[in-house]
Amino acid sequence: MWASFWQSLGEAFTIIGSGNPLMNEVVATTMKMAVTSSIISFLIGAPLGLLLATYNFKGKKVLVIICRTLMGLPPVAIGILVYLLFRGIGPFGQLRLIFTVTAMIIAQVLLITPVVVGMVETSAESTGKALLETRRGIGLGSTRTFLLMANENKYQLMAAYLFAFARATAEVGAVQIVGGNILHKTMVMTTYIALNYNTGNLEFAVALGIIIVAITLGFNLVGGVLQIIGTRKKKR
Amino acid sequence: MKIVAKKTFDRKVLDVDVQLEEHKIYALIGANGSGKSTLLKVLSSVINPDTDSSIDIPFKNDEVYYMPQMPYTFDLSVYNNIKLGIPLKYSTGEKIYCKYRIDTMLKTIDLYQLRKANAQTLSGGERQKMALIRSLVVRHNLLLLDEPTSAMDINATLKAEELIIKYKEEFDGTIIMATHSIKQAQRLADVVLFLDNGEIKEIADAQTFIDHPQSDELKDFLQKI
Numbered sequence: 001m002w003a004s005f006w007q008s009l010g011e012a013f014t015i016i017g018s019g020n021p022l023m024n025e026v027v028a029t030t031m032k033m034a035v036t037s038s039i040i041s042f043l044i045g046a047p048l049g050l051l052l053a054t055y056n057f058k059g060k061k062v063l064v065i066i067c068r069t070l071m072g073l074p075p076v077a078i079g080i081l082v083y084l085l086f087r088g089i090g091p092f093g094q095l096r097l098i099f100t101v102t103a104m105i106i107a108q109v110l111l112i113t114p115v116v117v118g119m120v121e122t123s124a125e126s127t128g129k130a131l132l133e134t135r136r137g138i139g140l141g142s143t144r145t146f147l148l149m150a151n152e153n154k155y156q157l158m159a160a161y162l163f164a165f166a167r168a169t170a171e172v173g174a175v176q177i178v179g180g181n182i183l184h185k186t187m188v189m190t191t192y193i194a195l196n197y198n199t200g201n202l203e204f205a206v207a208l209g210i211i212i213v214a215i216t217l218g219f220n221l222v223g224g225v226l227q228i229i230g231t232r233k234k235k236r
Numbered sequence: 237m238k239i240v241a242k243k244t245f246d247r248k249v250l251d252v253d254v255q256l257e258e259h260k261i262y263a264l265i266g267a268n269g270s271g272k273s274t275l276l277k278v279l280s281s282v283i284n285p286d287t288d289s290s291i292d293i294p295f296k297n298d299e300v301y302y303m304p305q306m307p308y309t310f311d312l313s314v315y316n317n318i319k320l321g322i323p324l325k326y327s328t329g330e331k332i333y334c335k336y337r338i339d340t341m342l343k344t345i346d347l348y349q350l351r352k353a354n355a356q357t358l359s360g361g362e363r364q365k366m367a368l369i370r371s372l373v374v375r376h377n378l379l380l381l382d383e384p385t386s387a388m389d390i391n392a393t394l395k396a397e398e399l400i401i402k403y404k405e406e407f408d409g410t411i412i413m414a415t416h417s418i419k420q421a422q423r424l425a426d427v428v429l430f431l432d433n434g435e436i437k438e439i440a441d442a443q444t445f446i447d448h449p450q451s452d453e454l455k456d457f458l459q460k461i
Binding site for chain 1: 277281282297298300301302303304307308310311312320321323324367370371380383440
């Protein structure tokens with residue numbers, strides 16, 4: 001029983017070592033999508049999270065609730081939403097983005113941004129409260145306060161980005177729907193794994209699974225370590 | 237300055253009606269929970285007073301500086317933490333003078349050798365010294381200090397008081413500081429206000445407080461310290 005397991009793993013590592021061109025192409029498409037969408041999500045989500053953590057304003061609680069609700073949305077729901085918006089007869093159909101990497105990036109941004117906002121807001125909230133008296137006492141302006149908040153939470157921000165990247169790499173539901181898993185165009189690691197599994201090409205699926213696990217594990221480990229460093233620093 | 241300040245949380249924590257003069261040092265004394273910090277927070281707009289309050293201070297918000305009891309220490313060097321107290325609008329000349337003042341105060345209070353250290357590595361007393369210098373580096377029309385030396389030893393406290401006196405001599409702003417020490421109030425303040433249960437029970441100079449306490453609450457407070 002275990003022999004077949006080790007055999008599949010062995011063959012998978014052989015495929016990884018062989019530098020299969022299609023696999024390289026799929027990994028490259030995945031990286032392009034994950035890096036772009038995680039950067040965009042971070043650039044939108046991190047400032048929003050910091051603002052929520054720093055300032056009290058009317059409607060803040062509503063925003064936090066909306067954000068937390070969006071964090072829990074299933075990827076396929078976002079995928080269907082983006083599909084409805086960008087399909088040929090949809091409101092943005094004339095942009096011809098459906099079944100492109102751009103559409104996948106849009107879906108990823110919708111999925112990941114609330115996660116970034118939530119992570120940053122939660123981790124920076126204690127700093128925001130601790131900072132309040134000193135900030136008002138000194139009379140720090142909004143820009144200075146914002147920059148100081150970013151500096152105070154730099155480890156948490158780095159962790160939020162890394163988690164965003166890992167999430168973008170590992171996502172399958174939404175990108176399958178809006179990307180269509182088209183060979184040489186929108187095929188990414190997760191959708192390629194699903195395809196290979198469905199067609200019985202298990203070794204390729206396992207090889208890509210190993211790569212994806214290694215990437216997400218590596219990023220999550222770095223993110224986790226950074227968050228621990230940040231928390232320890234705050235406790236000092 | 238006419239201050240009618242009230243603040244209610246689940247109970248009334250502040251109910252003050254007092255007239256203060258400018259260019260003086262006022263000390264707020266009183267036990268824990270007497271309303272000293274709440275009054276300073278209300279005056280600095282850190283917390284909003286009850287709607288029936290009326291605070292008539294002839295200064296804008298940015299002319300009032302508040303040093304909290306537990307000042308936040310930024311993840312920056314000691315020097316850069318202090319520099320946050322310098323307004324961005326200051327001219328180069330003014331900033332150079334501020335730098336000179338910072339260096340002088342750092343040396344006075346024995347913090348100069350730590351000026352490049354990360355402020356989050358400092359002890360509680362050192363952090364308080366740093367926050368005090370930050371509050372004294374430029375002139376404020378109204379300076380509010382909430383127990384600014386509570387974490388310092390006696391030597392550091394005396395040096396910190398020296399800085400406060402020099403600041404007053406140079407800038408002649410109004411200072412209101414909370415303290416638990418009647419002796420500190422005696423050394424620094426022109427006028428002492430005794431707070432109990434959120435109300436000002438007595439106003440006098442520190443010596444009169446010590447020699448002729450009027451209210452039972454003040455007598456009780458003085459006996460316990």
